[in-house]
Structure formats: C-alpha cells, structure tokens
Amino acid sequence: MFFIGDFAVCPGHGVGQICDIEEKQIGCETKTFYIIKLTTNGLKIMVPVDNKGGLRKLANENDIASVFSLLSNHNVDIDTSTWNRRYRDYMEKIKTGSLIEIADVLRSLFLLRHKKGLSFGEKKMLNHCKDLLVQEISISKGNEKQVISSQIEACFLS
Numbered sequence: 001m002f003f004i005g006d007f008a009v010c011p012g013h014g015v016g017q018i019c020d021i022e023e024k025q026i027g028c029e030t031k032t033f034y035i036i037k038l039t040t041n042g043l044k045i046m047v048p049v050d051n052k053g054g055l056r057k058l059a060n061e062n063d064i065a066s067v068f069s070l071l072s073n074h075n076v077d078i079d080t081s082t083w084n085r086r087y088r089d090y091m092e093k094i095k096t097g098s099l100i101e102i103a104d105v106l107r108s109l110f111l112l113r114h115k116k117g118l119s120f121g122e123k124k125m126l127n128h129c130k131d132l133l134v135q136e137i138s139i140s141k142g143n144e145k146q147v148i149s150s151q152i153e154a155c156f157l158s
Helices: 061-072 083-096 099-115 120-141 145-154
Strands: 007-010 014-026 029-038 044-048
Touching (some): 014 044, 014 120, 061 099, 083 099, 120 145
Antiparallel strands (some): 029 044
C-alpha cells in the first residue's frame, strides 16, 4: 500500500510520486487508482491499487549494492544472437521493472558495445536502462543524478 507523497517504481516508466488516490467508476464497479506523476517527464498515469505487478517500492541499500556488484562483474557470456532477438529478450527483462534485470540488460549492452556495434534500438535501450537505474538510485540514496551516472559508468572503465 502506498500513500500520497510516496515514491514508487512503475515498470517500464521509472520512478513516480503518488500525487493522489482516486476512485473511478469502471462499468458497474468502482476501482481505486494511484495517480502517479513520473519524475522524468511529469506525465501522470493511473495504476489500479489492486494491480499486483504494477508498482513496487524504491530499491533499498542492499538492492543498490547488488546492482553495482552485478555491473562490476564483467565475467559473463555476451549474447551475440541477432539484434532483434536480443532486443526482444532485453525488453522482457525491462518490463519486469526489476532493478537487477534492468542492470543486467545495461551490463550486457555496455559489454556488447565494446565487442561489436549496437543497433540504433539497442543504443536507445542502453540509455533507457541507464536512465531508469540513475533515476531510482538517485532518489533512493538522495544523491544527484550525475553522481550516480558517474558511479555506473565507472563500473565499465577498465
């Protein structure tokens, strides 16, 4: 359960702040919705309160430590299948909203970028994943986005 003023993560959209909780008449039944203002672009979205996969709390310190540990571990196999197959697989991971899954996609794309070129869609996806991580971690830790962005990039310097 979230309250007005709480931050929540909307899978695929990023972090938003609950600005209202409203009841709406949908057909014959009344449903309760969180009204969430996304921090990236100010867009307001409605998410049903009873939607189990819709929202999650911000990452905690342990989650963030796991993300940086994953990003620093470059001893993984790189997926070199066709770009459209990789893109589909990566999109599935991003849609889960899991910080670890998003970090895994980011790591894969960063490492692949140094091995061979990325498609236009993969470059966009790399930036999107990085933005999602920076956004959530900066709000969770109370740090500037640029600081978190630099910490993420430092994981790939070698």
